[in-house]
Amino acid sequence: MGIARALAANPQLLLLDEPFGALDAFTREQMQTLLLKLWHETGKQVLLITHDIEEAIFMATELVLLSPGPGRVVERLRLDFSRRFVAGESCRSIKSDPRFIEQREYILSRVFDQREAFS
Numbered sequence: 001m002g003i004a005r006a007l008a009a010n011p012q013l014l015l016l017d018e019p020f021g022a023l024d025a026f027t028r029e030q031m032q033t034l035l036l037k038l039w040h041e042t043g044k045q046v047l048l049i050t051h052d053i054e055e056a057i058f059m060a061t062e063l064v065l066l067s068p069g070p071g072r073v074v075e076r077l078r079l080d081f082s083r084r085f086v087a088g089e090s091c092r093s094i095k096s097d098p099r100f101i102e103q104r105e106y107i108l109s110r111v112f113d114q115r116e117a118f119s
Contacts, residue, residue, distance in 0.1 A: 003035065007042070017049045032059055033091055040086035053107050057081060057100060058091070065107065067114055074114060079103070 006014055019035075020028045032055060039046050050056050056063050063077045081094050094100055 003038075007038070007044075012045065014044050014046045015049075016046060018051070019048070020052075020055065021050075028055070029091060033085065035059070036082055036085050039082075053111070054095070054104060057103050057107065058085070058095065063107070065110055065114075075110060077103075077107075 003014075003016065003019060006016075016035075020031050023031060035046070036059060038044070048056070048059055050059075057079060059082050060077075060079050061082055063079055064073055065075045065077070066072065067074050081097075081100060084094055085091060
């Protein structure tokens with residue numbers, strides 16, 4: 001409901017902070033695909049803040065990885081999985097793609113490396 005309310009104001013930038021955090025896995029994926037369709041149809045810019053790495057990889061065109069300590073940019077990655085989805089490829093196909101899995105493992109390793117560095 002919050003996303004619909006935000007879209008009703010017709011903003012240039014839609015800021016979403018953990019919008020799907022409280023949802024079960026099935027509903028979360030449905031909402032992710034709905035948001036990607038809305039993004040594609042409206043052309044709105046979306047800034048999505050999430051701790052869910054798979055969600056970030058699936059939905060982002062650019063992923064900004066932040067450090068856990070003072071929030072600084074560790075790395076920026078350009079991704080095309082969201083564009084593949086709006087072009088017609090299924091969510092399941094994308095998330096089982098070896099490139100998607102490789103990207104997820106790479107980002108997880110970066111996150112764990114950062115956590116160890118700040119421990």
